[in-house]
Amino acid sequence: MAIAVQKFGGTSLQTPDGRAKAVEHVKAAVERNAKLVVVVSAIGRNPDPYATDTLLSLIGSATLGREKDLLMSCGETIAGVVLTDVLRTNGINATTLTGAQAGIRTTGDHLQAEIEHVDTTRIRKELGSHDAVVVAGFQGQTTEGEVTTIGRGGSDTTAAALGVALQAEKVEIFTDVNGIMTADPQMVSTAKLLTKLTYSDVCNLANQGAKVIHPRAVEIAMKATIPLYVRSTYDLAGGTLITAPENKGLPDQPIIGITHASGMSQISVRGRGAIQKVRTVMQEEINGAGIPVEVATVKDGNLLLTVSSQHIGNILQRLRERNLQPEIVDHCARIAVIGNGLDDHLLLSRMTTEVSEQGIKVLQAKTSETSIRMVVVADELKRAVTVLHDRFCVSGFARTEVR
Incomplete structure (x- = not known):
């Protein structure tokens, strides 16, 4: 069966309208007979009640990394349940998994864990009886059963890692912009959409401050040459395709x-x-x-x-x-x-x-x-x-x- 991975950021899930647009993207994938894994970030941004920084504001500096991970992982879990409810209300057969339930095994470095392995057994089982499996991003579990988080941009990384492990046909990162631009459109009114980029190009942009996608996610996808798309939640077309270079020649426009x-x-x-x-x-x-x-x-x-x-x-x-x-x-x-x-x-x-x-x-x-x-x-x-x-x-x- 064809499997695709979609990831929705916290701002995409922040409002009923944003969640309705996310449903449209999921429906479009299901209607073309794709089984779907949907990765979610925590809803909204500070001071929204379930945003990561809002959750962190509930505790003081004495709290250790282990407990911080337990707290922060709640944001993505809540987002997963909320989106699953909306999908079911709209006739899409969906279920929710935490990172641990989805088989994401991590190192024990609290707050900055790395994904070591993804056991896809549970996800594949759920896809057998559901059209979409919603997975809480940004989190995983060690072999000792400890909950960990994988740092800022972790939901992008989760999506890419699941895409590779499931041999997905593509990974789509949905955000509140149309794709990767030539500059920050909030600063430069003449910024243009970049419709196609190589993995290394996007890593360079991300490492130098572009915030549309995390470089770790790009590096993971690059190793398996899985196509990545950065798209707007609010647009059914367009976006940026990130893929391997077609040739190694140096373009006249550098x-x-x-x-x-x-x-x-x-x-x-x-x-x-x-x-x-x-x-x-x-x-x-x-x-x-x-x-x-x-x-x-x-x-x-x-x-x-x-x-x-x-x-x-x-x-x-x-x-x-x-x-x-x-x-x-x-x-x-x-x-x-x-x-x-x-x-x-x-x-x-x-x-x-x-x-x-x-x-x-x-x-x-x-x-x-x-x-x-x-x-x-x-x-x-x-x-x-x-x-x-x-x-x-x-x-x-x-x-x-x-x-």
């Missing part, structure tokens, strides 16, 4: 999309031996502590590091312990232009010039094979992203322009 992240701070360190000292701190302490450095460059004898502002106190302490006196620029933002073959200093120069000509100061810029990253003052973020997007992403800019 830019895929643009992402951004705010809440950044820039650290500047100068002085004899300072650069080597900072690099030692990065290698031995910052990287070892899992603190991500967004952009690291050397300019005019200064070593510049841009990091999330939440880590700034920790990093400053480590630098001052080495007798370094860093200077800080707060309220920064990072922009990442994503594509292929971008390790091109002429292209980097062209982009920084375009931004600078608009009166926007580029605090840092760095290029790699798959991204060009810039740091600007947060107040200039929207203008900078719009300039880069409209000039390099949707205007037909080609690589030959910088040769």
Whole structure:
């Protein structure tokens, strides 16, 4: 039998209208004779009563990870029962399973568990007597019977893992946007829908801040080459197909999309031996502590590091312990232009010039094979992203322009 996997996010299930649209997608799959596994996230967002962050607000910092996992897993279980009820009301024969009941076996790392194995026996049995099996996402169970959660974006990961284990024909991720866009449409009004992308393209976008789908889900699907679709709950057509590349040739248009992240701070360190000292701190302490450095460059004898502002106190302490006196620029933002073959200093120069000509100061810029990253003052973020997007992403800019 043909099996498909659909995943609905919390905002899709938040209202009666959203749940009605979800039913339409499930019905469409059932009517084409597909057996369906439907993965759900917790309903809504804080302060909605069953959203994950709302549940966490009920407890204090003394609660251990084990109990937090038990609490947080309730959100997806509630969502599963609610959607199953709506499906049955609309004539679809459905049942609900928790992650554990669905055979999702995880590591014992509470709050950040990884899926080790999926035993599909129970799901396949239920599909024998039901058209749809609704599975609570974001959760699983260890071999010792402990409930675990698998981190933010965990329902995407659940859907991909089930798709692979069930050898599904496809996995559809339904959300409140039309698919993956060339930029955040709330920031850039000219953002366009990307109708087809490779797994690696989407991983690059997600790792640099695009929030439509979790990169772990894409990596899981990529290993089994199962097609992924990112679609709008409110539209029966359209969306983005994520699949393997059809060819390995470098396209003339190298830019895929643009992402951004705010809440950044820039650290500047100068002085004899300072650069080597900072690099030692990065290698031995910052990287070892899992603190991500967004952009690291050397300019005019200064070593510049841009990091999330939440880590700034920790990093400053480590630098001052080495007798370094860093200077800080707060309220920064990072922009990442994503594509292929971008390790091109002429292209980097062209982009920084375009931004600078608009009166926007580029605090840092760095290029790699798959991204060009810039740091600007947060107040200039929207203008900078719009300039880069409209000039390099949707205007037909080609690589030959910088040769």
